Amino acid sequence: MSAFLPLARSTLHSPVWLVPFDDHARLVRPAGVAVRLERFDDTDGWVALDDRAVRTPSGALAFPGLGRRSEPWTVPPERHRALFTAPGYLPLYPADDQPFAAGLVGVEFLVHAYDDTHPPAVETAPRLVRMLPAVSYPYAPGVRTVHGVVVDAATRAPVANALVEAAGHTGDDLTPWQERTLADATGAFRLALRWEGEKAADNPAEETFRLEAVERPGRAGALTVRLPQDASRRHVIEIREQ
Incomplete structure (x- = not known):
């Protein structure tokens, strides 16, 4: 080194x-x-x-x-x-x-x-x-995160170094935001969600985020996360040919 x-x-x-x-x-x-x-x-x-x-x-x-x-x-x-x-x-x-x-x-x-x-x-x-940020990144106290693993949809093998992202707009002025992390060698990831997600009119306490994972062009996966109920869940993003 x-x-x-x-x-x-x-x-x-x-x-x-x-x-x-x-x-x-x-x-x-x-x-x-x-x-x-x-x-x-x-x-x-x-x-x-x-x-x-x-x-x-x-x-x-x-x-x-x-x-x-x-x-x-x-x-x-x-x-x-x-x-x-x-x-x-x-x-x-x-x-x-x-x-x-x-x-x-x-x-x-x-x-x-x-x-x-x-x-x-x-x-x-x-x-x-x-x-x-890696899984071990020292996020500041109070920063909410979601965690999980990125796997190949067919083989269930972990996808190392996959790019995991969430994006959206702030509720007040529609300023775009983006959060990103990389999966480690075991496919594990931990992603910060500092901004507000989408809110439904009938349940303003629930926020919805779309997580996307990319291995390379043409191979990606996505899932929906709802907070706060999914905060502690281990999320699995499946990568497949698009």
Whole structure:
């Protein structure tokens, strides 16, 4: 697991800038986040590297010096990936503009060789890495949550790393809200429901939420949760082809 170094040298030529973002608290939160770097080798597959991440004053994690070569024109771009871990969190690896896929491992990027007279061929920009609450996330006192498991509808096998979501609008001003979490290796999830759900005119004390789980495009499942009566129930979301 890579430790963090103080910002003691320039990060001008880091091939990647990654910003850990607490998706529940809506805050940049690099503290407590560990990152491991790997490079793809045609023979051995993904190989762990010893490069250590530098935390910048803005909260980004960078790898200054990665890609520096004595003869950069002789080295083709190399595939790398960064893998994140943090207590109470699971990383959401697809970028915001990409469809979700539970099988995606790490943030992949290309490293272009450079030296002092041959700058990197591609400029980089910071990218958020959204850290979603895991089952063990320390929700604040009073935050209501629902829990359960995501399974394959046919085999009943747990679906690891499935994205579980609930969304809606606030009752007063119809502001959209969204809650998200990721299932762990056993398919278990715990999702916060901080906002009001839909209310029926004949029973305003009951709130209804629709939980959706996605494994990848074309494989998803959903169920309806009613609070407060379903608060302690173990909910099972079945994933199937859509």
